[in-house]
Structure formats: structure tokens, C-alpha cells
Amino acid sequence: MTVHVETVERDVLRVHCRSWRGNAVGYDVSAYLVRGVLVDTGFPRVRGDVMTAVEQIAPRGAVVTHWHEDHAGNAPAFVAAGIPLLLDARCESTLRERPHIALYRSLTWGVTPPLAAPVVPFDASPLEVIPTPGHTADHQVLWDAERRILASGDLFLGVKVRVAHEHESPRRLLESLRRVAALEPRLLLDAHRGPLTNVVPLLQAKIEWMEATMGEMLALARMGAEEGEIQQRVLGSEEFVGRVSFGEYSKLAFVRAVLRDG
Secondary structure (H helix, E strand, O other): OEEEEEEEEOOEEEEEEEOHHHHHOOOOEEEEEEOOEEEOOOOHHHHHHHHHHHHHHOOOEEEOOOOOHHHHOOHHHHHHOOOOEEOOHHHHHHHHHOOOOOHHHHHHHOOOOOOOOOOOOOOOOOOEEEEOOOOOOOOEEEEEOOOOEEEEEOOOOOOOOOOEEOOOOHHHHHHHHHHHHOOOOOEEEEOOOEEEOOHHHHHHHHHHHHHHHHHHHHHHHHOOOOHHHHHHHHHOOOOHHHHHOOOOEEHHHHHHHHHHHO
16 A cells, blocks of 8 residues: 655645555545645545655645545544545535445445544635535535646546446536636646646547537437447446446446436
8 A cells, every 4th residue: 555745746746545456446546735735635545654644745724525435535534633624514424424335445445434523624715615516416626726726536537437326417517527627727636547737628528528428328218228228339338347336336327327317
């Protein structure tokens, strides 16, 4: 298990978190320090290394983008260490309830301990926290308007992301993508893809691909096609992550989310 702190540019650090379990399924995750504000907390299996890194970089507070354990997994440890947090109220509620997660997620990332202590907020100015629901209802990002830097959590992830959780809202995700594209970010700090430039064309390409893909799915559904047929015709056969997650994070779940959104 490793956590590396890397310089992205002036006043921007990447806290790159890896584990052999994550590497086995092709996933790592990064938190980012932007002007003294840390975005996300890493996952429970690297808690010790994350907390060591946090002692070194000394953030003035942390923003949690959403409740998933690879992003909020060490939020309780941050609170215990006296680090102020900004998180959506629904995120805080979920962390206090600590809902059941599937086995593949607990094996990969670990299980987030329940959040019991009070959360102390802070003022992130001049940075702005922007709600960006879609991936989850509680998703939010951090925006540096002066330097046009967007720390985006799981908002982007890639142009042609063919898998999703069934609880996601692709329609709301599209709205969030349009909102941040209008800001014209220069640098996008993606939790799983790393720092990205040429941001606006990437966001626009994702918006256009999602619009076309969702339109094709809905057209097939109106013609009477079943979910499995829509998946095969539009997205193709299930990917590895869809199989190991037993369909929780899959192409079929993406189809179901689109059809539910209508």
C-alpha cells in the first residue's frame, strides 16, 4: 500500500493512493491539495499512509466530494485528527449511517468507519464548492476561479464511461457536466484519471457521447427492446468490473439508470 505526494503545479499537490488490491482491478485514487484545501480523503486501506501525508502537507481543511469509500473513506480519521471538513449534508448522513457496501468494494478499498464525532466546517475561500449531482446525489467539486482549476472527484472519469451504478442519475450528471464546462476550466484534477488539460473539449466530448448514447438507449426502449438487448446493441458485452461487482457497477446498471431517468 502506497501514498505518494506529487507536485502538479504551484500550490497544487496530488496525493496518489494505491494498493495491490486496487491495482488488481485496475483502480487507484487521488486526493488533491489546492491552495491549502484537500479534496477527498483516500480509502480506508491506506489510512495510515494518508494520515502521515496529511501531517506533512498540513491542509487548512478538506472537501469530501461524495460518500463513496474511495473518496470519504478516511473522513472519520480526519475529524478525529481535528481537520475541518466541508461535505454535503447527505454525505454526512450517509457516513454516520455507514450503509452496507458490496464485497468487491470492501475488498478493494476497505470499509469506512462510522462517522460519530461532530464535523467542524471551514471557509474554503477564495475557492468555491459547487454541487454536481449525478454520479451520486451528494457529489460536489472544488473550483478555483482565479486559476481555473477544477478538482472534480468522480464527475468526469473519462469521455466514454460505459459502466455506472444503477443509483446514478445520468440526466443530472449531464446537467452538472454542462455547468462545469461553462466555467471553462484550464486544469481538471480527476480522482482516477489524474490531472488533465485540454479540459473543455474533453468535457464537451463526454457530454456529446452521453447525449447520443442515452438517446439511442431510449429509442430502443420505445421500440420494445429489453434491457439486456439495449446493453448489447449500444454498449457491448459486460466488462470485467461488471462481472466482479455482480452487476452493481456495470453496463447493464448504466442502461437501467438511463431508462429510469427517462
